[in-house]
Amino acid sequence: MVLAVFVVRAMSPAFVDEQLSDFSLPDRVQDTLTLAISVIIESVPFVFLGILLSAVVQVWLPHGVLARHLPRNPILRRASISLLGMFFPVCECGNVPLARGFMVGGFTVSESITFLLAAPILNPITIITTHQAFGWDGHILVARLLGGFLIANVVGWLFSKHPNPQSLLTSRFAAACMLGSTSGHDHAHNRESRFSRTTEIFIRETSVIMPALFIGSAVAALTQVFVPRSVLLALGSNPVWSVLAMMALAFIVAVCSNVDAFFVLSFGSTFLPGGIVAFLVFGALIDVKMLALMRTTFTSRTLLQITVVVGLMSAALGLLVNYVA
């Protein structure tokens, strides 16, 4: 099977042939495809890495070991969890399978949400690239780190008040979590080799994450091809609109948090710093592709609530930077 797909790829046309141009796709269709493929090729390595780390948490580490070594006070506990990204720099797409692994491995729903929202910003790669792009100029790096930390913990705290956290999850994933919490004692499972269980996790996680990634990439690509960007760029110098426009741009561009600083740097001359900060905070946590990925785990209602709170807090942060800093 593996060979067959390689052969098909090798036999298919390698370049757009001028003489065969009758067969070529219309520009916009071709560009949509190019954009979607580029998001997929960019994200999949991180997804694989996230799934492997998730398997490490579920299969190779003793059950619940991570959860046991964290502080017991819920606020301190979530604060520590929001720093876990420093040890798992897997970018936002890889964080989804990892957060799922954490939940199966004993984290509560609100703790996983905190991790999911903090890790894309509070991780070494994002910090280095943001520093490379902006240095200490205009407090952008500091605002991004503090903002990310604050938002993740506030959202985590809000969801920790939920009377029935399991209802925040899709029924399918809630069932998988129940299975995970008992599997530590399951003798049938213990007889299976760790590698075999890793393979099973790979099969199950890719069956959920890959379709979401494909759909998310297709939506991101379609939005980019059909929504003119000039509409957003015209709003750059207004303190309020620059923030909202950059958040909208972050939502549709769906660039990884590891490198979004380089991308947004090129808009530095057009947009006020508050807009840049809002882009760097909101875009790292929420965008079209991430919503599709997170929908594998959380209900639409939960995602809407997360998006609204993160959006409001990012906008407030951006406005604060524009008006105060």
Place this chain on the structure above:
Amino acid sequence: MLPDRKTNAALRYWAERWQGVLLSLVVVVATLWLGLSGQLGLYIHPRYFVFTMAMAVIGLVLVAAGFARRRTFEVERTGPVETTLTGVGVVLLLVMGVAMVIVPPTTLSSATATQREVNSGGLGTDDDAEQAATLIGTGDFEQLSVREWVSLLAQSSDPAFYSDKTAQVIGFVTPDAQDPENVFYVARFVVTCCAVDAQPIGVPVYLSGWQAEYEVDDWVQVTGRFDLSVSAAASDPLAITPVEILVVDQPNDPYVY
């Protein structure tokens, strides 16, 4: 029409047991093939090449293990409506998967350049300005690429500064938004992460009725000097008055980083 029980179970099994592995296989094959044929740069920034290829190899091992696994695989039971939706998803994903393997890789076209507005972003860093200043100092102006000219033009639109400097730039043809009849850009995409964030940049060229000789998306090498644009409507005050325009092949690395 909703699926019967047998189809329902089969579809569910396919979606949970095989879909993820197959989609991963498609991505791994596409990535490895692009990497080996030197075309990965059409989609992502070179700084990710090593990581992406390494993860693709690891992914290939996992995919092979996924195919080889013989243990019984339990799947969830779902209602017919949900399974129908899954079925639609499976078909859609198969189409995307097949497209990923058989459609020839290519660069973004000027349709995207127009949509993203040429020179609206993608530049403006100090590095670009420094690089351009250094190259200007050498006096060998034909070494300056689209990127450097664009960053110079952003700093100064004084025609006197450009009067003794001949530019020679390579890029694809995309029409000016304001005066598409008389002005086109020699454009390139700047990529920071992957093609999704590609920002078009370009230098304007004034040539009345250029469409008669060149097509949008043609790759061209334009030689000439900057002067006040004859076009009153054009987006930029300056434009190259071309001495020579050659149609060239698309370069191996069409994007600039």
